[in-house]
Amino acid sequence: MKGKITLSIDTMGSETKLKDICHGLNLSAERNINFNYLIYGDEHEIKKNISNFKSLSKISEIINCDEVVEMTDVPSEVIKNKKKSSMSQAIESVSRKYSDAALSFGNTGALMTFALLIIKTLNNIKRPSIASIWPNLIGDSIILDLGANTKKDSRFLIDNALLGSILASILFRIKKPSIGLLNVGTEDNKGNEEIRTAAGILQNLSLKKIINYYGFVEGNDISIGKTNVVVTDGFSGNIALKTAEGTAKMIQTNLRNAFSSSMMSKLGFALSSQALKSMSDKLDPRVHNCGIFMGLNSLVVKCHGESEYRGVSYAADIIHSLLSNNVNDKIVEYLEKIKDSMDN
Amino acid sequence: MKGKITLSIDTMGSETKLKDICHGLNLSAERNINFNYLIYGDEHEIKKNISNFKSLSKISEIINCDEVVEMTDVPSEVIKNKKKSSMSQAIESVSRKYSDAALSFGNTGALMTFALLIIKTLNNIKRPSIASIWPNLIGDSIILDLGANTKKDSRFLIDNALLGSILASILFRIKKPSIGLLNVGTEDNKGNEEIRTAAGILQNLSLKKIINYYGFVEGNDISIGKTNVVVTDGFSGNIALKTAEGTAKMIQTNLRNAFSSSMMSKLGFALSSQALKSMSDKLDPRVHNCGIFMGLNSLVVKCHGESEYRGVSYAADIIHSLLSNNVNDKIVEYLEKIKDSMDN
Numbered sequence: 017m018k019g020k021i022t023l024s025i026d027t028m029g030s031e032t033k034l035k036d037i038c039h040g041l042n043l044s045a046e047r048n049i050n051f052n053y054l055i056y057g058d059e060h061e062i063k064k065n066i067s068n069f070k071s072l073s074k075i076s077e078i079i080n081c082d083e084v085v086e087m088t089d090v091p092s093e094v095i096k097n098k099k100k101s102s103m104s105q106a107i108e109s110v111s112r113k114y115s116d117a118a119l120s121f122g123n124t125g126a127l128m129t130f131a132l133l134i135i136k137t138l139n140n141i142k143r144p145s146i147a148s149i150w151p152n153l154i155g156d157s158i159i160l161d162l163g164a165n166t167k168k169d170s171r172f173l174i175d176n177a178l179l180g181s182i183l184a185s186i187l188f189r190i191k192k193p194s195i196g197l198l199n200v201g202t203e204d205n206k207g208n209e210e211i212r213t214a215a216g217i218l219q220n221l222s223l224k225k226i227i228n229y230y231g232f233v234e235g236n237d238i239s240i241g242k243t244n245v246v247v248t249d250g251f252s253g254n255i256a257l258k259t260a261e262g263t264a265k266m267i268q269t270n271l272r273n274a275f276s277s278s279m280m281s282k283l284g285f286a287l288s289s290q291a292l293k294s295m296s297d298k299l300d301p302r303v304h305n306c307g308i309f310m311g312l313n314s315l316v317v318k319c320h321g322e323s324e325y326r327g328v329s330y331a332a333d334i335i336h337s338l339l340s341n342n343v344n345d346k347i348v349e350y351l352e353k354i355k356d357s358m359d360n
Numbered sequence: 361m362k363g364k365i366t367l368s369i370d371t372m373g374s375e376t377k378l379k380d381i382c383h384g385l386n387l388s389a390e391r392n393i394n395f396n397y398l399i400y401g402d403e404h405e406i407k408k409n410i411s412n413f414k415s416l417s418k419i420s421e422i423i424n425c426d427e428v429v430e431m432t433d434v435p436s437e438v439i440k441n442k443k444k445s446s447m448s449q450a451i452e453s454v455s456r457k458y459s460d461a462a463l464s465f466g467n468t469g470a471l472m473t474f475a476l477l478i479i480k481t482l483n484n485i486k487r488p489s490i491a492s493i494w495p496n497l498i499g500d501s502i503i504l505d506l507g508a509n510t511k512k513d514s515r516f517l518i519d520n521a522l523l524g525s526i527l528a529s530i531l532f533r534i535k536k537p538s539i540g541l542l543n544v545g546t547e548d549n550k551g552n553e554e555i556r557t558a559a560g561i562l563q564n565l566s567l568k569k570i571i572n573y574y575g576f577v578e579g580n581d582i583s584i585g586k587t588n589v590v591v592t593d594g595f596s597g598n599i600a601l602k603t604a605e606g607t608a609k610m611i612q613t614n615l616r617n618a619f620s621s622s623m624m625s626k627l628g629f630a631l632s633s634q635a636l637k638s639m640s641d642k643l644d645p646r647v648h649n650c651g652i653f654m655g656l657n658s659l660v661v662k663c664h665g666e667s668e669y670r671g672v673s674y675a676a677d678i679i680h681s682l683l684s685n686n687v688n689d690k691i692v693e694y695l696e697k698i699k700d701s702m703d704n
Contacts, residue, residue: 153610163544166552168512200507200598208510208595235602239610248599251552254544255596256603258579263607266497266583267643271615274635284632288625291618299611 020050021339022115023332026106027057028084029122030321032328034058034065037121040328041076042069047329048336054115056081056102081105087321091125095133103127107134110314117315117335124307124318128164131309131316138344140351144311145176145250146318147183148257149334151298152241158184158193159238159246162307163254173197173214173247174221178350179310180245181227186341187334188244196233196243198252206232210249217358226353264299306331308338315343364394365683366459367676370450371401372428373466374665376672378402378409381465384672385420386413391673392680398459400425400446425449431665435469439477447471451478454658461659461679468651468662472508475653475660482688484695485655489520489594490662491527492601492651493678495642496585502528502537503582503590506651507598517541517558517591518565522694523654524589525571530685531678532588540577540587542596550576554593561702570697608643641670650675652682655691659683 027037034057045051052075055062059080066073081102085094098104106118107130120127128144137144147160158180165172177195184193197215199207204215215232222229230243235256238246248256271292275285285292297303305320305327315338319331371381378401389395396419399406403424410417425446429438442448450462451474464471472488481488491504502524509516521539528537541559543551548559559576566573574587579600582590592600615636619629629636641647649664649671659682663675 151610153613166544198599200510200595235599235604236606236609238603239606251544252596252599255542255579255592256599259582259600260579260603260607262580262583263604264611265580266495267608267611267639269497270639270642271636274639275632277635281632281635284628284630284635286628287631288619288628291621291625291628292615295611295614295618298614 020052021048021336022052022054023335024054024106024109024115024118025056026103026118026120026122027055027062028081028102029086032121032319032321032323034061036323036325037328038062038065038069038072039325040323040330041332042072043325043329044332044336045071045075047333051075051332051336053077054079054106054109056106079105085123085126087123089123089126091123091129094123094126095129098126104130107131107316110316111135116339117317119317119319119331119335121319121321121323127316127318128309131312135312135314135316137311138313138347138351140355141175141311143172144309145172145179146307147180147310148307149187149304150238150246150257150260151304152239154241156188157238157241157244157246158187159248159253159257160310161248161250161253162257163250164309166249166251166254168208168210168249170210170214170217173211173249174217174354175311176247177218177227177229177245178354179347180247182343182346182350183308183310183338184244186338186343186346190244192228193244194228194230195245195247196230196237198238198246198248198256199232199234202232202234221354221357224357226350226357261301268296268299303327304330306334308334311347313344315339364396365392365680366396366398367679368398368400368450368453368459368462370447370462370464370466371399371406372425372446373430376465376663376665376667378405380667380669381672382406382409382413382416383669384667384674385676386416387669387673388676388680389415389419391677395419395676395680397421398423398450398453400450400453423449429467429470431467433467433470435467435473438467438470439473442470448474448478451475451660454660455479460683461661463661463663463675463679465663465665465667471660471662472653475656479656479658479660481655482657482691482695484699485519487516488653488655489516489523490651491524491654493531493648494582494590494601494604495648496583498585500532501582501585501588501590502531503592503597503601504654505592505594505597506601507594508653510593510595510598512552512554512593514554514558514561517555517593518561518698519655520591521562521571521573521589522698523691524591526687526690526694527652527654527682528588530682530687530690534588536572537588538572538574539589539591540574540581542582542590542592542600543576543578546576546578565698565701568701570694570701605645612640612643647671648674650678652678657688659687
């Protein structure tokens with residue numbers, strides 16, 4: 017990767033405030049000295065916000081956009097109707113090599129559509145995946161796919177295992193991350209045909225030391241952190257992710273109610289609030305939630321639509337780390353390796 | 361339903377203690393005066409435990425069993441090798457009309473195999489489902505299937521909608537429970553073909569007022585309680601359930617750690633512990649977790665393998681309520697209704 021890393025940021029069409037975007041980008045710029053930004057959005061507003069952040073001002077170029085992709089826009093239509101949007105232009109800038117990656121907070125389906133049609137998938141990757149970093153009891157794990165591809169297909173699961181392995185090796189600095197295949201049980205005969213076929217091939221790749229395949233894992237193993245990577249199809253992955261988010265929200269609401277149920281428990285909350293805050297930050301999707309689009313010719317990341325500044329800096333740091341470690345070169349290299357292995 | 365309701369209980373092959381089984385059954389017997397039990401297991405041990413519970417002693421018959429289905433037994437083999445087990449005998453007693461339903465805490469796959477081969481599915485139901493009651497922010501909802509059938513099949517989803525509707529109408533005393541179909545988004549074009557076909561038919565049944573179909577729901581809608589019933593295939597349902605359990609466990613562990621992180625937070629916990637206990641009970645699978653096997657000629661329920669007495673009484677109460685309300689007659693009646701409707 018060249019010395020300078022440039023990121024295109026789409027700032028429009030979400031609930032994430034420009035103030036938070038600028039604050040987060042500034043933090044990441046201070047941590048990653050070779051970072052540069054192309055910021056797409058309302059120039060006047062961006063200028064107003066950026067002036068508070070010295071490091072950011074120095075390394076940013078602002079590109080004024082009048083057109084916005086809304087959350088309600090239909091993905092298949094934006095490609096015709098929203099060609100001048102901040103989202104489209106941010107993606108276009110990556111495809112024209114003005115920048116190395118794109119970050120957006122907007123409409124996920126629209127972003128995937130632009131990415132697919134403008135940046136396109138890597139050779140030998142049929143469909144991209146959305147990967148995310150999920151907190152567990154002992155750290156974090158990567159889970160993918162979270163909804164890019166809802167068809168059951170064993171080759172897609174194998175690609176996801178490779179993509180997840182590379183992501184985890186870079187982001188968690190592990191040489192051979194362990195890979196689990198999400199299933200309804202751990203015995204060999206569990207699940208559907210596609211998943212059992214994928215398991216057989218992954219076992220084989222594991223024997224050839226291309227991958228560190230652990231075996232089947234179940235839904236509760238995600239939070240335990242049984243493997244560094246959890247591979248699944250986009251249908252189950254999306255449902256797992258949203259069910260986990262819903263469960264966490266429900267518990268937090270119940271917790272709030274419990275703490276306000278009596279004077280004693282209110283006092284209890286006041287005394288524990290510092291410790292509780294750090295726990296709730298760990299689970300807050302505005303702080304830790306980004307979908308990494310994997311398998312495209314360049315990196316595209318979708319951050320939570322209501323991110324706060326820490327969420328923005330977290331996403332920018334991840335992108336910087338992946339680009340510094342030549343993530344796509346590694347993917348191509350691995351795809352070559354499994355190609356040989358699958359042919360033999 | 362006749363005046364007397366008889367339940368067969370398999371007490372072997374799980375971590376649930378006989379003491380808890382007897383305590384729970386006794387509580388339910390006190391609440392439901394026409395309940396009778398056939399208790400299958402180690403006669404000597406059961407007698408020792410049952411003597412502490414007056415109501416229970418009066419209405420129970422103990423059947424001694426020497427053979428145990430272990431958690432590690434392969435379901436397809438128990439039907440040949442474990443014919444005299446407490447599990448097999450409990451199921452057999454239902455099929456011979458000695459009792460009206462069976463309750464077990466043991467190996468789920470083995471229990472489903474015995475139920476399928478001995479009790480068999482209702483006419484017009486191809487495959488049974490496992491339904492469960494799931495806590496949400498405003499009460500409870502029914503979710504099914506949780507793993508009985510992992511194939512994608514639109515007819516199976518429609519059957520689940522009917523079975524869930526009847527369950528919710530009895531257990532929650534709602535005339536027309538709302539039914540959601542679990543998907544990766546709420547727009548009509550989301551998901552796979554099977555789910556979209558099922559949605560079309562459910563829409564039609566809804567227009568004919570046979571069912572109260574709400575539409576697609578997402579993973580996070582389960583905890584919100586958007587619909588009374590959430591319908592899904594067994595693969596996604598199993599993953600959703602286990603992911604939710606894992607998430608709840610992770611948060612509770614983090615919470616414990618947060619509370620013990622300083623003197624202040626320890627004191628805070630002591631003051632709030634009463635309120636926190638009621639919240640954690642609500643989420644505790646040992647208290648609220650049973651899989652209701654639906655679509656068989658008689659009711660079979662699998663309770664959590666480490667149930668405590670409240671979990672046992674909860675399961676027995678559910679069975680009593682379903683039997684008192686002639687759950688299977690209602691299912692047959694609904695199946696007739698949709699048969700006409702599907703033919704037209």
